[in-house]
Amino acid sequence: MASPSINSSEEINWDEIGFGIIPTDTMCLMKCSTEEADTFSEATLVPYGNLHLLPSAGILNHGQGVIEGLKAYRTKDGHILLFRPEENGTRLKIGAERMCMPSPSVEQFVDAVKQTVLANKRWVPPVGKGSLYIRPLLMGTGSVLGIAPAPECTLLIYVTPVKTYHTGPLNLVIKDKLYRAICGSGGTGGVKSVVNYSPAYKALKEARAEGFSDILYLDAATGKFIEELSSCNIFLVKGKAISTPTAGGNILPGITRKSIIEIAIDLGYKVTERAVAVDELMEADEVFCTGTAVGVNPVASITHNNIRAEYKTGAEAVSQKLLQTLVGIQTGHIQDTRGWTLQIE
The missing domain is CATH 3.30.470.10 (Aminotransferase class 4, branched-chain amino acid transferase, N-terminal domain)
Structure with a gap:
């Protein structure tokens, strides 16, 4: 912007x-x-x-x-x-x-x-x-x-x-022809190399031309498991369970991601880091993304093979509760009991 x-x-x-x-x-x-x-x-x-x-x-x-x-x-x-x-x-x-x-x-x-x-x-x-x-x-x-x-x-x-990178809930698309990172753990998907980002331009440009907010990438080895977006991690919610793809190797270990996992556990959710199949994602109650630029951003829909799944958003969504807690800590409105913040004056 x-x-x-x-x-x-x-x-x-x-x-x-x-x-x-x-x-x-x-x-x-x-x-x-x-x-x-x-x-x-x-x-x-x-x-x-x-x-x-x-x-x-x-x-x-x-x-x-x-x-x-x-x-x-x-x-x-x-x-x-x-x-x-x-x-x-x-x-x-x-x-x-x-x-x-x-x-x-x-x-x-x-x-x-x-x-x-x-x-x-x-x-x-x-x-x-x-x-x-x-x-x-x-x-x-x-x-x-x-x-x-x-x-x-x-x-x-x-x-x-x-301000935050996105405004409002995201509408994502999954495409099967372009991949974000090579399969296995030998590439640079798990670090913030500058070479990771420009290869996403083509897929992102095409997605936005079709009216989508961003791309959700699948693993290059099988095309069955979700990885992350162009620049942020992804979570799905089913009942009181929250899942996110395992970081490392292909997937960046986001600092906001790490913080949200701890906050969610404190709020009573069961959080699991594991391989997440795209079919499971399409059946989730709620999906959200995390990152320094996006904060905690809800996902309104994901389209895969011309099938559109829609998810809960709004004030009662899990993502909103997590965002309020995170921002509260970051801005000093909520007491920081973990030593996450550093006052610098």
Whole structure:
């Protein structure tokens, strides 16, 4: 969703922001030369703007990069909270290892995120008006021509104020010709590699042209089991039982996903992580998606082989109860008993 060009946070009509780029004040850079030592430099804050990259940079030629996504939230008394940033730092390290890159320590990562948010704190929306989306990007910036890791890597962190990625319940479609990740556990489906996302453009473009919100992908090995959407995890509800495909290998272990599982268990639901057949999905009472960008988003319908299944949505839906609890913790309205939030002022 496109956002207007805004030069100052004072100009923002917070009710009109969407999910897009609004240039903010500052971004953060950290570098590491793999030829000298796998140790990242101290975080450097610079004005938000263009990057200088060699044409032969690893990220440009071979897609050597991993991304993260997390948010900062404003509380009703004006404080700023991060939600589980150490989980993003840990996941970044796992992705970096898969893509043959060094990564900062979790402590370095969290500190760099804190510095970036504090430098842009005027862009954190008021409570109830959105959040500050934080995008860390770890990339190979050194020069490389052959198929090999870049000799230098850079961690870039930038931010932008956003609302949720989708507005309203989703209408999904399952297609059998395009797959999100290769079968087995040897691919990059289980990490946030930059190469995971552009291959989804074609299927997503076709789905939206047909009036659907997004694609729900099936496993490439059998075409019988659900995996995830273009950028978020999926859950189904049947009575008091909640199921979601097992993460790892093909499926990204989402941090919102992990949090929702714990919240659902606390609310008395039986949660199971397992292989979920598409036939079972079509018989569910309720379906919802989770992710940093989408939050907890209900699904109104799923179409598969020209058969449309419809699901419960609205105020009494399980997804709404889970969303209210999650947002309550993230914004300080509900006491955080798990240590998930980090106040950064």
